[in-house]
Amino acid sequence: MAEDKNDKLVLERFLPYRLSYLTNIISRKLARLYSEQFDITPHEWKVLANLSRHPNISAAETGVKTAMDKVAVSRAIRGLCDKGLVHKIFSSEDRRRSVLNLTKKGQEIYHQIEPQMIEYENSLQDILSQEEQNQLDCLLTKLTIHVDK
Amino acid sequence: MAEDKNDKLVLERFLPYRLSYLTNIISRKLARLYSEQFDITPHEWKVLANLSRHPNISAAETGVKTAMDKVAVSRAIRGLCDKGLVHKIFSSEDRRRSVLNLTKKGQEIYHQIEPQMIEYENSLQDILSQEEQNQLDCLLTKLTIHVDK
DNA sequence: TTATTATAGTTACATATGAAACTTATTTCA
DNA sequence: TGAAATAAGTTTCATATGTAACTATAATAA
DSSP: OOOOTTSSOOGGGOHHHHHHHHHHHHHHHHHHHHHHHHOOOHHHHHHHHHHHHSTTBOHHHHHHHHTOOHHHHHHHHHHHHHTTSEEEEEOSSSTTSEEEEEOHHHHHHHHHHHHHHHHHHHHHHTTSOHHHHHHHHHHHHHHHHHHHO | OOOOTTSSOOGGGOHHHHHHHHHHHHHHHHHHHHHHHHOOOHHHHHHHHHHHHSTTBOHHHHHHHHTOOHHHHHHHHHHHHHTTSEEEEEOSSSTTSEEEEEOHHHHHHHHHHHHHHHHHHHHHHTTSOHHHHHHHHHHHHHHHHHHHO
16 A cells, blocks of 8 residues: 655645644734734834834844844834834944834833733643643744754 | 743744744745746645645635635636636536636646655654654644634 | 945835725525 | 625735845945
């Protein structure tokens, strides 16, 4: 009997497709949380979250931390500035480099969204046992290290 | 000592973000395979793969199988028809319903891409032990069932 | 110096995407 | 019947996105 495994591509069993399907549903659910309440895009949200954790960094550093390309970062920052959620100045030492920070309003909004994000993450984790959560962490780490090469 | 877990959002540890990061890298690598060789978009590829497995289905059924919305399906089909990879007729019983099939050229191209996809998937699985592969399968299934509700 | 190269960020252009409106065909049921 | 509702696909429009070109500043080196 021929070994039938892994010689035909069945979409529903194909790992990249399954990952992508799961990820897209999760991302869309989360995006609804901040977009409906605060008219924030996914890119803007990512920059916002990153600035909350890492204040005073530049757009380029933001791009590294968030794995976004510089155009997406630039647009997200402009959007956040237009909405009054982020304050941007240019460094006096190097006038090319931006220095970014959340405004008071940006912090307020962020602290309204953050617990909702965490709550959703917890709702995902909660359907897994503690052991499974550890497995997931380990698997994601392994795969990510691999694909980053 | 305060419990520090899960009360602050750290992007690098946030499950949805980690999933999305991993998924995007994998999807981009795969997309390069078919887009560079055959000028096929990700949507087109998904429809192509699905039609190979499920011939004679309609655009709407394709959308269900691939979890794509009908506009994306419609565009993918048009692209594939323009490239001569897919043949579309309308059912004689219900003239709204399309009946889709790969052309000979479509089959040929698909069978050139398919092994490369599988090879890449195997390269991912290979960095995991058999037990870990089973864990991954199980975790993805659990999470997907959950988010599908 | 000052010409060259590199870096940070923005803009422009072409393409991709999603939501809603639209067209045509079929079904429902008063 | 035949009007209303539903269904399959397509088109339109407004946005989102990625690549490449561009501007301004800083670093390098001849």
